[in-house]
Amino acid sequence: MGASYRQFCPMAKAMELLDERWTLLLVRELLLGSERFSDLRRGLPRMSPTLLSRRLHQLVAAGALTRDDSGGEVRYRLTPAGQELRPVVEALAVWGTRWIPELADEELDPKLLVWDMHRNIDRTHVPLGRSVVRFDFSDVEPKVAHWWIVITTDDVDVCDVDPGDEPTAVVRTSLRSLTEVWRGDRTWAHAHRAGTLDVLGTRDVQGSLAEWFTLSPFAGIPRPVSS
CATH class of the missing domain: 3.30.1050.10 (SCP2 sterol-binding domain)
Known part of the structure; x- marks a missing residue:
C-alpha cells in the first residue's frame, strides 16, 4: 500500500490502497470478468507485468481479491469487499464520460x-x-x-x-x-x-x-x- 495519509477518515484509509497508480483500473478489469494474468494484461496493455503483479499482491493482502491456483492456472477473483468497489468504479466512469470527453x-x-x-x-x-x-x-x-x-x-x-x-x-x-x-x-x-x-x-x-x-x-x- 502507499504512504499513509495519517488520518482516521475512512476515505483516507481507503485511498491509501485505491489511489495507487493503476489500482482502480485493475479493479475495473476484474469487475469486467478478467481473471487470468494474461487477460488482465490485455485489458491494461500499458501496465508493466511487474507493476501488475505488485498491485494484485496488494489487493490480495487487503482482502479485496483472492488468488486461486487450484485448477493448475492462477485466477484472481474479487471478494465481496472487492465487489463493493463496483459503484465507485462506475461512478468515476460516468463522471469521466460526462465531464472529460476530450481524447488526446x-x-x-x-x-x-x-x-x-x-x-x-x-x-x-x-x-x-x-x-x-x-x-x-x-x-x-x-x-x-x-x-x-x-x-x-x-x-x-x-x-x-x-x-x-x-x-x-x-x-x-x-x-x-x-x-x-x-x-x-x-x-x-x-x-x-x-x-x-x-x-x-x-x-x-x-x-x-x-x-x-x-x-x-x-x-x-x-x-x-x-x-
Whole structure:
C-alpha cells in the first residue's frame, strides 16, 4: 500500500490502497470478468507485468481479491469487499464520460479498443458458426494496424495476427473514429457518412455489423449541453 495519509477518515484509509497508480483500473478489469494474468494484461496493455503483479499482491493482502491456483492456472477473483468497489468504479466512469470527453492522440490504443469490443458481442445478431471481423486502422503504425475478432458458438477471441479465415467483414476506419463510436460520441452511421468508417462484406453483413457489437456501458451517458 502507499504512504499513509495519517488520518482516521475512512476515505483516507481507503485511498491509501485505491489511489495507487493503476489500482482502480485493475479493479475495473476484474469487475469486467478478467481473471487470468494474461487477460488482465490485455485489458491494461500499458501496465508493466511487474507493476501488475505488485498491485494484485496488494489487493490480495487487503482482502479485496483472492488468488486461486487450484485448477493448475492462477485466477484472481474479487471478494465481496472487492465487489463493493463496483459503484465507485462506475461512478468515476460516468463522471469521466460526462465531464472529460476530450481524447488526446496518445490515449488512443487499438489493442485496448478491440479487446473492449470483443467483450461486448450481441450474439443475437451474429450469424451461426464462425465469424471473423478484421479491423484495418488507417492512422496507426503498420505493425498494429490490423486486428481480428473471431466469434464462434462458445467463444470470442482477439488476434493480432491473421487467423487464416476469410473475413466475414472488414472494417476500414481510423482509430479515433471507431473509438468515438465505441464511446458513444458518434454512431456507426455518422462515421460512415463522414467517410471515416467503411464496412466491407455481404449486403446483410454491412447492414447488421453495427448490431453485432454493443457499445461501451457508458456510451449512453448524457453529455452537458454546450451553451
